[in-house]
Amino acid sequence: MTTRLLQAWNAEAFDADDVPVLPVDEFQQIVADTIAAGARVSSYSGRTDGQRTRVTAVLADDAQGRLGVLSCRVGASWPSLGAECPSIQAFEREIFEQFGVRPEGHPWLKPLRFEPPVNPNVDPWGRVARPTTIPGDYPFFRVEGEEVHEVAVGPVHAGVIEPGHFRFQCHGEHVFTLEIVLGYQHRGVEALLVGGPDRRTVTLLESVAGDTAVGNAIAHANGVEALAGFQIPARASVLRGVALELERLANHVGDLGMMAGDVGFLPTASSCGALRADFLNALAEICGNRFGRGLVVPGGTRFDLDADAASRLADKVQKAWERVEGATRLLFESPSVRNRFDGTGVVSRETCTELGLVGPAARACGVSRDVRRDHATGVFRFLHVPVVTGETGDVFARGWVRRLEAERSVEFVLRQLRALPGGPVRAPCPLPRPGRLVVSLTEGWRGELCHVVETDRDGSFLRYKLVDPSFHNWMGLALAMRGEQISDFPLCNKSFNLSYCGHDL
Amino acid sequence: MDGIPGILQFRLGFGRQTVAYPEGPARFPERFRGLPVLDAREGDGGRAGAAVCPTEAVRDPGGPGLAIDLGRCTFCGLCEEASPGAIRFTGDHRLAARAREGLAVNGSAPLLAAALDERARKLFGRSLRLRQVSAGGCNGCEAELNAAGNVQFDMSRFGVAFVASPRHADGIVVTGPVSVNMREALLKTWEAVPAPRLVIAVGACACSGGIFRDSPVQSNGMPGVPEIPVDLWVAGCPPHPITFIDGVLRLLGRV
């Protein structure tokens, strides 16, 4: 990485003033060059800075395990990097929607979440009143032609899932394009975090995505502990790792069950549905909540396990895993399942790199990236979890990567639970220091969770930027559907299983 | 064994998966936090607990009216840690009420939702089809509602199931604080359900806005959507699947 950007490790705090403020053209040149050289965008966000907008970019160099941070001040518009670097498109839309900075020449400049602008007096789109319905106010991409038809789904779907709108351009069963419109789940998380930390902070972060409560709580805790210059006790760090992997297990196993359900393979669908609960219940054994809420706090963990409880928990996890092995063997060995999984919803390696996909969706394309290895923190610095990759980038690969990852997670959890280090699980963590900035990454079960936290002169949060893995990955799903049968959409969708609320914030 | 015999053998190996509840006991992990019991005369009367509560759910701390509004409570247990004696969480999973204010608990009495009137019980008691609407939820409540239908909790045992279309439904289940961006879709879905229809608000967000309360881009839950009358309020963050099933069965007069 060039010397014009500040280099930092994951969860290493530094003075906010050390972040270079560059002229816009130089900033954009460095961003484009660094991406071309193999780095990817972890975060790219704005905040109000007087009359202008201060944009801060975080570029992750996975091979070196380094993060590059740089910023610029921009006025009402700037040239778009989106055509050159597709992974930046959504970020530029976000900055336009929030701060009105128009990316000139952006290939797809549409609302991202339909959130009100930070300055309520300037609507970036010049809308007079706030739109009441999202799809009605949206210029959809359309394919014209006599036999072309359009399919609209959502925001309320058939199943018990979150809201989003999907618009397909089809010819018969054949899908030309899929456009995904989100924003229905927007509840203003980032705005609520400003001015913290306060008594709401941890719960808010656990509610960014309820199925990733542990992941976000860890990313948050790592971040504020770094801002305070505080080291948690070893036992806490191991317990956090165990909880993170249990969360991954619950979700991966649940996803495999849902994918089985989508191809009508009921034995695995029903058993994985129940087995998922064993991992959720393991979290509840530790902290009383099936999603691990309330477990991770700055300073350590709120709950401990005694030796007996830890070994009982290990036994339960092992027993559940034996059943998962059986259930998933049936799934992947069944020819009718493989027929539906293989070659469906392919994302090429090139597309994956261009879009900056993360998590199992990226690893399924053969792109080896995992925060636990590349930017390790906590217990993962000492005990490595092998990274699993696939090759084919299809539904099969996304399922198979989950299956193998789950196995690695079980090995990790069992090993840790049977040899927990001694000592306390919590120590009082001081408040964040003023004028500091930290980038905290955690490998959640969907991929990289990125928290960029900056404190003001009093040590309160000036800006708390969250990037959910789904923010990168939704476009991957849209592209995976091109040229597919529309009837394969539920399966493709499930194979990504992205978060609406994590995207919408 | 391969093929169908192998699959059958695998399934038989699982045995019965479904929980014993309601005929037998509902089992929860030891640390599960259900209904809190309060005693204003003990300890600090809930003062320290109120100060740490993330959702301002503790009412009249230190006073005679010490209460917890379970419609706001995330069951994090911080108040119990801060105010031992005054606040103690039990494992009682029954956490639903017919009126929103009914979720404010102040002593140690159980919280049991009353049943519908006889006509409504006759209509819905044997078969209840529900359309779920997630309106700004974090997918926690949605995950537990999905779990309520899996082989473990199997609420279709009671004739209760989620359906795809509001036209096929007898009511809706709302989760989330009702984001501004979902408000209209929620109203339309509710209107599409033929009357008479039931409305069930699930989770702290739907009951009060939860941790998002007073954010300007949401409605503070169903109390902020007066167009839609609510028949059952279910507390939790998220409510355990058995808590949801128990609330529905009480509403239908079946437990």
Ligand code: SF4
């Ligand atoms: S358990 Fe409920 S009342 Fe107690 S602090 Fe947590 S949210 Fe507040």
